[in-house]
Amino acid sequence: MRTAELVEIDEHRLLRRLDDLAQRGALPGGGIYRALYTPSWTSAMELVTSWLKEGQLFPRRDAVGNVWGRIEGSRGGRVIVTGSHIDTVRGGGALDGALGVVAGVEAVTSLWENHGRPTRILECVAICEEEGSRFSTNFWGARAIADRLEPGEAERARDGDGTTLADAMRAVGLDPANVASAVRRDIDAFVELHIEQGPVLDENGPRLGVVTTIAGTTHLEVTLRGQADHAGAMAMTRRKDALVGASAMAVEIADLATRMGDPAVATVGTIAVEPAQVNVVPGLARFTIDARHPENGRRTELITQIGDACKRIARERGLDVEMRTLRDRPPVTLSPRIADVLRRACAAAGVEPRDLASGAGHDAQMLSYAASTGMLFVPSIGGRSHCADEATLAEDVVLGTRALATALRELAYQP
Ligand SMILES: [Zn+2]
Numbered sequence: 111m112r113t114a115e116l117v118e119i120d121e122h123r124l125l126r127r128l129d130d131l132a133q134r135g136a137l138p139g140g141g142i143y144r145a146l147y148t149p150s151w152t153s154a155m156e157l158v159t160s161w162l163k164e165g166q167l168f169p170r171r172d173a174v175g176n177v178w179g180r181i182e183g184s185r186g187g188r189v190i191v192t193g194s195h196i197d198t199v200r201g202g203g204a205l206d207g208a209l210g211v212v213a214g215v216e217a218v219t220s221l222w223e224n225h226g227r228p229t230r231i232l233e234c235v236a237i238c239e240e241e242g243s244r245f246s247t248n249f250w251g252a253r254a255i256a257d258r259l260e261p262g263e264a265e266r267a268r269d270g271d272g273t274t275l276a277d278a279m280r281a282v283g284l285d286p287a288n289v290a291s292a293v294r295r296d297i298d299a300f301v302e303l304h305i306e307q308g309p310v311l312d313e314n315g316p317r318l319g320v321v322t323t324i325a326g327t328t329h330l331e332v333t334l335r336g337q338a339d340h341a342g343a344m345a346m347t348r349r350k351d352a353l354v355g356a357s358a359m360a361v362e363i364a365d366l367a368t369r370m371g372d373p374a375v376a377t378v379g380t381i382a383v384e385p386a387q388v389n390v391v392p393g394l395a396r397f398t399i400d401a402r403h404p405e406n407g408r409r410t411e412l413i414t415q416i417g418d419a420c421k422r423i424a425r426e427r428g429l430d431v432e433m434r435t436l437r438d439r440p441p442v443t444l445s446p447r448i449a450d451v452l453r454r455a456c457a458a459a460g461v462e463p464r465d466l467a468s469g470a471g472h473d474a475q476m477l478s479y480a481a482s483t484g485m486l487f488v489p490s491i492g493g494r495s496h497c498a499d500e501a502t503l504a505e506d507v508v509l510g511t512r513a514l515a516t517a518l519r520e521l522a523y524q525p
Contacts, residue, residue, distance in 0.1 A: 114458040117515035119220040121508045127212045128507070131157060132204035141201035141498035145244035145269075147175065147278040154196050158211060158236045165219035167234070173292040174254040175238040175284055179215060181222050183230040183522065188298035190228075190522040191481070192217060192514060193235035195251060195473055197243040203500020205305045209488070209507065210473075211236045213303045217515035221522070228522035230298070237473050244269045244278070252476035254292040264289065297481035299448055299521050302474045303514045304485060305502055309493030310466060317506050318456045318513055319466040320449050321485035324475040325373065325402040326409045326441035332359065332420055335430040338385055338393030352395035353383050355427045362419045363399060367412060373467055374412055376401040404441045404467035442475040448484030448517075455516035456486075459509055470495075486514060 134157060135142045135150030144150045155177050162169035167179030177196075194210020214234035221232065237251035245267040253259050264286040267275040276286035306312070311319050336350030360378040367376035377400045383392040401416060403409035417433060424431035449465075456463040466487055474483040488510035491501045 114454050114516050114520055116458040116512055117217075117221065117519050118224060119216050119508070119511050119515055121511075124212060124216045124508065124511055125504055127161060127216070128204065128208065131208050131212060135198065137201065142198050142204060143200045143202065143243075144196060144198045145200075146197050146239040146250065147282045148244065151197060151238075152282055155236060155238075158196065158215065161215050161219075162234075165215065165222065167215075167218060167222070172254070173284065173288040173290070174251055175279070175282065176251045176255065176292065177236045178233055179218060179235075180231065180233045181218065181228060183228045183232065185229045187230055189231040189233055189294075189296050190518060191233045191235055191297050191300045192302065192518055193237060193473075194302050194304060195237040195240035197239045197241050199241050199243060199496050201498060202241075202496055203498060205500055205502055206307065206495055207240060209305055209502070209510075210303045213507070213511040213514055216511055217518055220515055221519060225519065225523060229524055230522040232518065232522040240471075240473050245275050247275060248471065249473065249476040252473040254289055255294050255297075256476050256480035257293040258476060258479060259289055294480060297477070299445070300474060300477040300481045300483045301448060301452070301514065301517055301521070302472060302483070302485045303510050304472060304487055305490045305495060305500070306466070306487040307470050307490050307493070307495035309490070311464065311487060311489035312491055312493055316461050316464055317489060317509055318459065318461045318463040319487035320452045320456065320463045321444055321468050321474070321487060322449060322465045323404040323444065324442045324468045324472060325404040326406060327437065327439045327471060328399075328401045328409065328413050328435065329437040330399040330401070330413075330416070331434045331436050332356070332397050332399065333432045333434075334395045334424060335432075336393055336428070337391070339391040341389040341391055344391060349391050350428045351391050352429060353392040355423060355429045356381060356395035356397050358423050358427070359420050360397065362423060363416055366415050366419060367401070370403075370408065370412055373469055374403045374408060375469055376412065376416065398436070402469055404469075406441050409441065439471070442478050444474060444478060444484055445482035448482050451517045451520050452484050452486050452513070454520065455513040458516050459513045461509070461513075484517070486510060486517070
């Protein structure tokens, strides 16, 4: 294995910019909310654009609002890209997505300042949306780049207030009829730095992880129909309580994933009952399941077990059960070639990285349809993420960004 030289970055600029970005969309009670095409999102994108201008990286906004910076390569060819998403969940933290955006700008700026023109075209990108932060359009930005938007999606998707995605786009000066122009077919490699969002690196080290696969995600909706009855008059033995059935299922679903073992996960994240009155036995319960595993065979097995368990419990309790698949995304294997580049960059930083499967979804998984992709993880303190307590040691933020810059140097400065 060749040993690379660790690339220098401006760590004060990096940390200051992370702090500045965290102000855009900061909520009064703590946490951040930058939802797609809202004023906090616009403000964050304007900030990123100002950094790109400052670094002479010629900012450009594409048809869905992804913001790109670029250095032309002396030999041209297919493009090397780094970046992550700018949007956050409601009450999210300062690093999910933001780290990859700020570190990407920093790595490219530092390379330009210290190493001059690359041979390959080098770009950084702030991707407009990954989280489903306002519409249920997860990976909207990366899917636009990878040509995976569905026809009419912008007209169909609505936020909680009923505003369509298309109208939200128009409000920030984007034309929904134009989304196809965001497609890129000239990207060779995409590299994303991200926080782990789980406890593995923080608890067991090392300080850097190379992602090999991203778990497949299945979302199911289960509707249980029993019988609404008087909470005082109907005997316990004669009830068909849909919520009690749903509760038994939620416990069983968690047990199934636990028994399958790490990294299988299954979560009942929402539940609603009808008629939802204090003195009525719930006649209907509807809940969602999120189930993930990085191996496709195991994921399918988990889904089958969950389906069988729900049917069995429904039968035992005299309930009708209906299961609907809301989303089914297969696991994604990231590029072994880029993983090797990242391992060499980690070695240059004096770290022997750990290979990890990501349970969380990432832009890199969508961009793997358009390019060879790789991901580098830094530890999340206590494994916390999607919350105000999301944090990573400053020294790990700096280390990860230097490793990212080192990987980009290998990719974009080949003679
Ligand atoms: Zn993220």
